[in-house]
Amino acid sequence: MRWLAALVVLLFSVVVSADELRPGYIELRQRDAAHWTLGWKQPLTSPGEPRMVVPLVPANCRITEGPHHRIAALAVVGSAELRCGGAIAGGIAGYREILGGGDVLLRVAPSGRNVQNYRLTPAAPSVILAERADRLQVWRTYVSLGATHILEGWDHLLFVIALVLLVRRGWAVAKAVTAFTVAHSLTLAGVTLGLVGLPQAPVEALIALSIVFLAAELLRDGPSVTLRYPWAIAFAFGLVHGFGFAGALREIGLPEGEVPSALLAFNLGVEGGQLAVVVGVIALVALVERLARSALAPALRIAAYAIGITASYWLIDRLVA
Numbered sequence: 001m002r003w004l005a006a007l008v009v010l011l012f013s014v015v016v017s018a019d020e021l022r023p024g025y026i027e028l029r030q031r032d033a034a035h036w037t038l039g040w041k042q043p044l045t046s047p048g049e050p051r052m053v054v055p056l057v058p059a060n061c062r063i064t065e066g067p068h069h070r071i072a073a074l075a076v077v078g079s080a081e082l083r084c085g086g087a088i089a090g091g092i093a094g095y096r097e098i099l100g101g102g103d104v105l106l107r108v109a110p111s112g113r114n115v116q117n118y119r120l121t122p123a124a125p126s127v128i129l130a131e132r133a134d135r136l137q138v139w140r141t142y143v144s145l146g147a148t149h150i151l152e153g154w155d156h157l158l159f160v161i162a163l164v165l166l167v168r169r170g171w172a173v174a175k176a177v178t179a180f181t182v183a184h185s186l187t188l189a190g191v192t193l194g195l196v197g198l199p200q201a202p203v204e205a206l207i208a209l210s211i212v213f214l215a216a217e218l219l220r221d222g223p224s225v226t227l228r229y230p231w232a233i234a235f236a237f238g239l240v241h242g243f244g245f246a247g248a249l250r251e252i253g254l255p256e257g258e259v260p261s262a263l264l265a266f267n268l269g270v271e272g273g274q275l276a277v278v279v280g281v282i283a284l285v286a287l288v289e290r291l292a293r294s295a296l297a298p299a300l301r302i303a304a305y306a307i308g309i310t311a312s313y314w315l316i317d318r319l320v321a
Helices: 002-013 135-152 154-167 170-192 200-219 230-252 259-291 293-320
Strands: 024-030 035-043 061-072 075-084 092-094 104-109 116-120 126-128
Touching (some): 024 092, 035 061, 135 259, 154 200, 154 230, 154 259, 170 259, 230 259
Parallel strands (some): 024 104
Antiparallel strands (some): 024 035, 035 075, 092 126, 104 116
């Protein structure tokens, strides 16, 4: 049973990282033939006086005003004015090193042309700027960000895991996960397009509460509402989780003129990551059932307690905050 104890330790080790997709960003926006505005957000990863790092800009650009910075919520926000001698295509932009790890979204907005989007990572913290936007840039960037959000956003992940552990039957799992997908896709699109909206703080508390509910259902003996109508419960909570996805996407931002494709790409990334988790959990349950059937029931109970305690911590923390 050592692996079960390891599961509990793993869950608690990621408590503080729940739903933490707070990428930094850099934006280069052209004002006229020679002048650009540089703006950036640097997420705070540790307490104390923040260290501001000015991003790299193409070699033919120089700062004419600034850099200025201010402390915002969980980030340092900086700005500067640039004068560039000619085109910036072929120049290098980004960072020498991304402080604290994580990803950075780089946007380049030339006057009268399509916005370019790049995803910078600790392994590749800078890029060579292209002459013009590649239509696949938005898709690559936002699919990757969507997959990262679901795989690193442990509150959404634990909800999906608890749902699969509770339902377990193949067709029932498929219907429940599909209902969850449809629901959060509707909310995500509605919020992004400005049709609906909720404050983020109560949404995050409700997301934690949804996981506590599923953990309690996992521990229930006998039939339950969720087992009778798993798709309905998944759909209802999926609407709430969609507000959480929308909050993350609002932090990232959407490229001008590419909102529909970026929204669809982000959602596809979320679904791809979610599908990988569902398949992995089903395979793990099937493996345990085949190799040690008697261990399955206690394993599910321990997993339910671990999920429930973790989600309860999030719930209390978010209510207090």
